[in-house]
Amino acid sequence: MSSVLLLNGPNLNLLGTRQPEVYGAQTLGMVEKQCEAHAADLGVALTCVQSNHEGALIDAIHSARGAHDGIILNAGAYTHTSIALMDALFSVALPAVEVHLSNIHAREEFRHRSYISRAVIGQICGFGSQGYLFAIDALAAHLQREAKTE
Numbered sequence: 001m002s003s004v005l006l007l008n009g010p011n012l013n014l015l016g017t018r019q020p021e022v023y024g025a026q027t028l029g030m031v032e033k034q035c036e037a038h039a040a041d042l043g044v045a046l047t048c049v050q051s052n053h054e055g056a057l058i059d060a061i062h063s064a065r066g067a068h069d070g071i072i073l074n075a076g077a078y079t080h081t082s083i084a085l086m087d088a089l090f091s092v093a094l095p096a097v098e099v100h101l102s103n104i105h106a107r108e109e110f111r112h113r114s115y116i117s118r119a120v121i122g123q124i125c126g127f128g129s130q131g132y133l134f135a136i137d138a139l140a141a142h143l144q145r146e147a148k149t150e
Contacts, residue, residue, distance in 0.1 A: 001027045001043055002138070002143045005068045006035055007060055008050040009076035015101075022102050024128045031129045038133050050091045054078055054085065061088040069143050071096040079104070079114045084093040089119035097144050100125035 006070055008028060012019060016027035026034075032048040034137065039046035047068065049060050057078065071094055078085055079100070089096050103126030104111040117123050122138060124131040 002070070002140065003045040003047070003068045004039065004070045004072060004139055005060065005064045006008070006032070006046055006048045006072045007057060009027070009057055009078050010052040012074060012077055013050050013052065024101060026129050031132060034129065035132050035136060039140075042067055042136065044136065044140050054082060058084055058088045061085070061092055062090050064094055065092040068094065069104050070094050070139045070141060072132065072148045073097070073116060073120070074097055074099045074101070074132075079116050081109055081115070083115055086115040086119045087111050091117065095139060095146070096120040097139050098123040099135045100126050100138075101131060103124060124135070 012028055015031065016025055023112065035048070036046050051057050051060070061071065066097060071089070073089070073096055075082065075085055075098070079098070079130065097115065098120045099118045104114065105125070121142060124134050124138070129132060
């Protein structure tokens, strides 16, 4: 069974109440439960972590090495500012998928740049909470392909 860390960054704990017209009406707890059920259907163990603190996110990424086979990350606003998160992803050398609820490329100019994207196998944005399910599917398929080549 593959194991995946689902990591959510700053302000995602406010899902459902923070700008629902942009981020949707589901709470983070609802999204996590949906993701856990979907992952279980694929035979993937999913661990969910959320923090508003950059250092805690980096610690979670570091702790994933040896404990998980891959990472799904919605770094929130740190996507556009954190070289440290990018470096942490490169450091652990685990396949990772970047997720955003909104289409960051259709929003303000400063949101168009993602430092995270350099360190991941793919980016999913603009599909709301469905994007997390797409990320689970994509990462599970990637891990299966890797297992077949080993």
